[in-house]
Amino acid sequence: MFKNLKATKKLIKVMKNGVKRNISYTGKIKFSGIQIKEPLSSSAGFLGVKEALNHTFKEMGIIRATTALMKMNQEDGFRCPSCAWPVPLKPSKVAEYCENGAKALADEATTQHINADFFASHSVEELSQLTDFELNKLGRITEPLLLRPDSLHYESISWENAYKIIAKELHELNNPDEAIFYTSGRSSNEAAFLYGMFARAFGTNNMPDCSNMCHEASGVALSNTLGIGKGSTTLEDLHEAEVVLTVGQNPGTNHPRMLAALEKCKNNGGSVISINPLEELGLVNFKNPQNISDMLGSGTPIADIHLPVKVNEDIALVKLILKKLVAIETLKGNVFDLEFIEQYTNGYQELMEDLNKYDSSKLLARTGVSENDIDKTVALLASKSKIIVCWAMGLTQHKNGVETIQEFVNLLLLKGAIGKPSAGTFPVRGHSNVQGDRSVGIMHFVNREFNQRIQKHLGFAPPTTKGYDVAAAISAMHRKEAKVFMCLGGNFAMAAADTEYTAQAIQNCQLTVQISTKLNRSHLITGQTALILPTYGRSEKDYQNGQLQFLTMESSTGKVRQSRGLLKPASGAIKSEPEIIASIAHTYFNGNHAVNWKAMGQDYNLIRDAIDKTVKGFENTSERSKGFGYYLPNNARIRDFSMLPQGKAKLTINTLSEHRLEKDELLLMTFRAHDQFNTTIYGLNDRYRGIYNERRVVFMNQEDMLEKNLKAQDIINIYSTYHGKTRTAKQFLVVPYKIPKGNIGAYYPETNVLIPHDEFDPRSRQHISKSIKVRVERSE
Numbered sequence: 001m002f003k004n005l006k007a008t009k010k011l012i013k014v015m016k017n018g019v020k021r022n023i024s025y026t027g028k029i030k031f032s033g034i035q036i037k038e039p040l041s042s043s044a045g046f047l048g049v050k051e052a053l054n055h056t057f058k059e060m061g062i063i064r065a066t067t068a069l070m071k072m073n074q075e076d077g078f079r080c081p082s083c084a085w086p087v088p089l090k091p092s093k094v095a096e097y098c099e100n101g102a103k104a105l106a107d108e109a110t111t112q113h114i115n116a117d118f119f120a121s122h123s124v125e126e127l128s129q130l131t132d133f134e135l136n137k138l139g140r141i142t143e144p145l146l147l148r149p150d151s152l153h154y155e156s157i158s159w160e161n162a163y164k165i166i167a168k169e170l171h172e173l174n175n176p177d178e179a180i181f182y183t184s185g186r187s188s189n190e191a192a193f194l195y196g197m198f199a200r201a202f203g204t205n206n207m208p209d210c211s212n213m214c215h216e217a218s219g220v221a222l223s224n225t226l227g228i229g230k231g232s233t234t235l236e237d238l239h240e241a242e243v244v245l246t247v248g249q250n251p252g253t254n255h256p257r258m259l260a261a262l263e264k265c266k267n268n269g270g271s272v273i274s275i276n277p278l279e280e281l282g283l284v285n286f287k288n289p290q291n292i293s294d295m296l297g298s299g300t301p302i303a304d305i306h307l308p309v310k311v312n313e314d315i316a317l318v319k320l321i322l323k324k325l326v327a328i329e330t331l332k333g334n335v336f337d338l339e340f341i342e343q344y345t346n347g348y349q350e351l352m353e354d355l356n357k358y359d360s361s362k363l364l365a366r367t368g369v370s371e372n373d374i375d376k377t378v379a380l381l382a383s384k385s386k387i388i389v390c391w392a393m394g395l396t397q398h399k400n401g402v403e404t405i406q407e408f409v410n411l412l413l414l415k416g417a418i419g420k421p422s423a424g425t426f427p428v429r430g431h432s433n434v435q436g437d438r439s440v441g442i443m444h445f446v447n448r449e450f451n452q453r454i455q456k457h458l459g460f461a462p463p464t465t466k467g468y469d470v471a472a473a474i475s476a477m478h479r480k481e482a483k484v485f486m487c488l489g490g491n492f493a494m495a496a497a498d499t500e501y502t503a504q505a506i507q508n509c510q511l512t513v514q515i516s517t518k519l520n521r522s523h524l525i526t527g528q529t530a531l532i533l534p535t536y537g538r539s540e541k542d543y544q545n546g547q548l549q550f551l552t553m554e555s556s557t558g559k560v561r562q563s564r565g566l567l568k569p570a571s572g573a574i575k576s577e578p579e580i581i582a583s584i585a586h587t588y589f590n591g592n593h594a595v596n597w598k599a600m601g602q603d604y605n606l607i608r609d610a611i612d613k614t615v616k617g618f619e620n621t622s623e624r625s626k627g628f629g630y631y632l633p634n635n636a637r638i639r640d641f642s643m644l645p646q647g648k649a650k651l652t653i654n655t656l657s658e659h660r661l662e663k664d665e666l667l668l669m670t671f672r673a674h675d676q677f678n679t680t681i682y683g684l685n686d687r688y689r690g691i692y693n694e695r696r697v698v699f700m701n702q703e704d705m706l707e708k709n710l711k712a713q714d715i716i717n718i719y720s721t722y723h724g725k726t727r728t729a730k731q732f733l734v735v736p737y738k739i740p741k742g743n744i745g746a747y748y749p750e751t752n753v754l755i756p757h758d759e760f761d762p763r764s765r766q767h768i769s770k771s772i773k774v775r776v777e778r779s780e
């Protein structure tokens with residue numbers, strides 16, 4: 001892998017505090033030999049099983065892979081480290097996981113390892129020339145590592161000394177708000193709780209997390225309208241629903257087990273409507289690997305109706321649907337649940353008046369969808385009442401993400417489809433424990449009730465001012481107002497918007513600390529001093545004081561369950577996340593603090609007891625999380641809106657999106673390929689979309705290609721200009737694709753360089769990763 005690497009320019013300017021490191025924030029830009037084929041005719045199937053087994057066997061060895069796969073998502077096993085899709089009450093004994101879950105396991109439990117010797121012969125500058133795919137392939141990090149301010153090489157450091165460096169830097173800050181504590185959603189409730197409590201005990205609410213880039217918009221929209229930031233449905237609801245709208249998500253790739261639930265829904269007579277600029281393969285046809293007749297037959301068509309909405313025109317589409325429903329209601333009645341509206345909601349009259357202001361033909365033109373398909377959708381929605389709306393990043397990552405979700409909530413409320421069986425909201429969460437992290441206290445805002453319970457039960461006073469979210473954290477580091485940046489997992493440098501700006505921000509820090517499993521670019525784009533604290537993956541056994549520990553996680557549907565690893569850890573020199581966090585806290589406080597951090601790091605029951613006392617809804621978790629776990633309370637599920645004004649759910653007035661594109665501009669959505677988990681690139685194929693061996697591609701409508709005089713595989717650069725600043729993503733291959741005219745699509749994180757750090761939804765502060773105004777030009 002290193003052979004073809006030209007030695008990087010050694011631009012070592014000796015600075016007061018150390019060296020200036022010449023780090024590439026993209027890796028070497030190169031093409032890998034693209035092949036474009038017809039997209040497949042069905043998702044999952046034998047090919048999916050084969051891919052899953054190939055990947056796990058190759059990375060983990062056959063015996064380890066087989067043993068681990070048998071325990072993934074089983075009652076006494078570990079939770080899949082991929083997405084947050086819930087496990088059914090009766091999981092398949094053979095395989096309650098999907099191809100991408102198996103890949104996530106293989107990626108974490110790989111037998112490829114790197115240690116200090118590796119870093120002694122490869123500088124951070126040299127490593128930064130590798131692509132994200134190549135970096136990930138290097139394997140698990142097996143010992144704690146230090147990058148000194150005057151060095152280009154990581155070196156071995158003892159755990160004790162690593163903790164001491166962190167404690168010293170934290171003590172030397174002028175105020176606690178100069179430290180930032182980022183969390184990615186793969187950690188456990190126990191680790192996240194300790195981490196959040198340490199940040200508060202240290203004195204800051206600077207807790208940005210991956211939610212800020214993911215479902216923050218859902219949290220804001222749902223809290224505002226229904227009084228709870230989480231979804232209201234269970235997995236079983238989905239099975240029995242009459243109509244499921246799956247909006248702005250690609251379940252075949254990102255939540256494959258969801259397809260089995262949709263298949264069940266269809267077998268029970270339900271209908272599925274897909275709303276997405278792309279006709280994603282999983283929703284076209286699914287061969288359930290758990291069902292032999294499905295596998296041998298032609299599979300199950302999932303979506304009954306596909307509405308190829310233009311990017312960020314979902315509000316126009318829902319408004320048109322609502323207007324059409326109002327017309328039927330006025331003519332024949334029985335469309336809306338008027339009793340529910342009267343008893344449980346506010347804002348009906350205002351919403352009706354607002355809808356009147358819109359011209360249907362103008363709305364239709366904006367959506368780009370055929371009126372016939374919209375009418376079929378309206379007919380279904382008019383006659384059914386058990387309706388569920390599922391969504392993911394296609395709705396949240398826009399300037400009006402919150403309003404877009406609120407518009408779908410309007411539809412559900414008008415239909416009375418909230419708080420009754422087989423109906424409701426279903427934001428499909430990303431990371432496997434992103435929802436749990438937020439539940440147990442990873443948040444940048446202040447919850448006064450929670451603070452009071454912390455004070456009462458943990459014996460210290462948490463800070464009372466709001467901290468930084470992701471957008472604010474980037475700005476603060478850029479302004480050099482934050483100096484220590486800790487990360488519990490994740491890959492902030494690559495995941496966040498505006499790669500170059502974010503990289504500079506991180507490099508302005510004095511100390512960056514990464515608690516991680518595998519190498520990624522955030523270990524190379526660092527502060528002056530950097531630490532890598534390697535940790536267990538979820539599939540690994542965690543002993544503390546000779547006792548086998550377990551962890552808990554919360555699924556997309558709000559169920560808390562245990563997770564027990566079974567594999568031998570990647571190395572004897574790595575530690576569990578709770579132990580690492582507890583040790584940092586213990587070292588920082590030098591044993592003088594109301595919380596006995598050390599004890600908690602050695603016995604996770606103590607952490608769960610503290611969670612039960614301080615977090616509303618958690619109760620006797622060590623016991624109740626056994627087996628298939630327990631549901632956290634959910635007010636929307638029982639139609640309790642007492643926390644909202646006048647105790648009622650809110651119908652909202654939302655406005656249409658405004659992009660004002662210049663004639664040569666296109667709207668770019670950035671999304672995932674089939675062979676990646678966020679910034680972790682497993683491979684270079686996206687077989688459901690017919691792309692093999694390449695990630696630097698742009699999916700484009702043939703009419704746009706014609707207008708721009710481009711043909712397949714031409715090389716282009718992409719430019720975005722906001723507030724007078726132009727950002728460039730270089731070297732992408734054009735791929736003709738069935739995508740609405742005026743829209744293009746490309747993979748994340750390669751295109752994050754184009755997303756301005758100061759362009760986000762003001763309500764959720766989520767960046768505009770799915771609707772970026774861009775121009776494309778042939779590359780010279």
Ligand SMILES: Nc1nc2c(c(=O)[nH]1)N[C@H]1C(S)=C(S)[C@@H](COP(=O)(O)OP(=O)(O)OC[C@H]3O[C@@H](n4cnc5c(=O)[nH]c(N)nc54)[C@H](O)[C@@H]3O)O[C@H]1N2
Binds near residue numbers: 309310392770
């Ligand atoms: N294998 C695998 N699984 C994953 C992940 C992974 O990377 N790999 N990531 C995890 C995480 S953290 C998350 S958050 C989820 C992400 O799950 P998804 O949200 O499915 O992820 P994306 O690939 O970003 O896909 C966004 C979808 O939204 C559509 N879309 C884009 N813009 C619009 C729009 O304006 N309107 C509508 N209606 N649709 C639009 C796109 O065409 C695409 O189908 O998956 C989780 N699971």
Ligand SMILES: Nc1nc2c(c(=O)[nH]1)N[C@H]1C(S)=C(S)[C@@H](COP(=O)(O)OP(=O)(O)OC[C@H]3O[C@@H](n4cnc5c(=O)[nH]c(N)nc54)[C@H](O)[C@@H]3O)O[C@H]1N2
Binds near residue numbers: 393538
């Ligand atoms: N343009 C664009 N940008 C996006 C998105 C998009 O759709 N488009 N999606 C956004 C979304 S939805 C999300 S969630 C974020 C993701 O942002 P992050 O969560 O920050 O990124 P990941 O790529 O999931 O993090 C991967 C790294 O986590 C570490 N890791 C893996 N497992 C573990 C573990 O068990 N413990 C610990 N401590 N570390 C572990 C590994 O070192 C791995 O390299 O990106 C966001 N950014």
Ligand SMILES: [Mo]
Binds near residue numbers: 210213215429430431
């Ligand atoms: Mo996410």
